[in-house]
Amino acid sequence: MIDTLQQAKSFIQKYNTHQPVNIMEVCGTHTMAISRHGLRQLLPPNINLISGPGCPVCVTSAYDIDWILEIIKNHELKLFSFGDMIRVPGTESSLLEQKSQGKDITICYSPTDALNYAVKNPHKKVLFVAIGFETTTPLSSVVIKRAAEYDLNNFFIFSTHKLVPPALKLLVEDKQLNINGFLCPGHVSAIIGSEPYNFIPENYGIPCVISGFEPADIMISIAMILRQLKFNQPETQIQYKSVVKPEGNLVAVKNIYDVFLKADSRWRGLGPIAGSGLELKPDYNRFDAKLNFPVKDIMPKQNPACDCGNVLKGLKKPPECKLFAKLCTPQNPVGPCMVSSEGSCAAYYRYERFNLERT
Secondary structure, eight states: OHHHHHHHHHHHHHHOOSSOEEEEEOOHHHHHHHHHTTHHHHSOTTEEEEEOSOOHHHHBOHHHHHHHHHHHHHSOOEEEEOTGGGGSOOSSOOHHHHHHTTOOEEEOSSHHHHHHHHHHOTTSOEEEEEOOSTTTHHHHHHHHHHHHHTTOSSEEEEEOOBOHHHHHHHHHHOTTOOOOEEEEOHHHHHHHOSGGGTHHHHHHOOOEEEOOSSHHHHHHHHHHHHHHHHTTOOOEEESOTTTOOTTOOHHHHHHHHHHEEEEEEEETTTEEEEEEEEEEOGGGGGGBHHHHSOOOOOOOOOOTTOOHHHHHTTSSOGGGSTTBTTTBOSSSOSSHHHHSTTOHHHHIIIIIHHHHHHO
16 A cells, blocks of 8 residues: 555656645545545645535535424424434534434435335335435435335435536636646446536536545546646546446436436535436425425524535635634534534544644
8 A cells, every 4th residue: 555655646746747736526535535544644735635515414505404304393204314414403403403302313324214114104204315416316216216116105305416517517617716626526426427527627627537535546546637737638537447437327327317307406505506406307296305395484594603615615624614623523513514424524623633733
């Protein structure tokens, strides 16, 4: 491993022009790997790694959380959610707080857990909080198809599924940011392939490299970005070739769009983004929690001192938030970036906090 990293460092030095370079890693798993393995400290000082909106829990809007909370406050049902999600604060509460007050909330590892419960308990309404990017959406699609095959009338999903490319388009067009390259997400790209990123190098001249998750993968991917910049040849490259194909996983993509339609979506920190979300097609409306459990007058508020929004846009790094490691910790998270196991604030807190304290 050390030899491989040294080789990757040599590649980076070879293509480094010593000009300031901002590289955004889009995937939360990359963020964690960078912090865990100290890769930031191995890079020349002119290369700045910034975390983007690559964690689905972190980008879930307070509006959506408040809506889910209103549903469980006003309806008798059983809610299934992935673990990190239940700790994300809404305006006045969280799913975890509601669970402690007696609401029927269960942490699950797969949407099939919720589906199976609904099949076995036909008189109980079951709600699954569907979260994630293109990586997890195919499984939600399969579950909805099965719910239709079983002709269930007690199973619902609240879709917060999101699409990565529209968010990247918003970021490259944001004049506050100066992104010189993207480390594109390996998991998402295994589904959608490399082609959906091509508009970034073609229209904006910004290199994209789809990276694996080992430290050497990330370092080599950074070198690939620097090489593109040095020779002014921006393109979409795949470093993670063992998993990612240019065309992606066509079966998985078909499953997504068999069930979902593109829709506008609210992102924490980024706001509403046209065509960046997924909602159920009309044929599946009976499973849509937003249609079956409408709510009115949601006015979400977030702690004004929390900088998660700026962190998700790459405008600030976690330690620049005045709540970081003081009022906001993994045990007492104020914002979602500290909640999630892939959140950038959680990554800095776990792996880089003591380095920062020594400097």
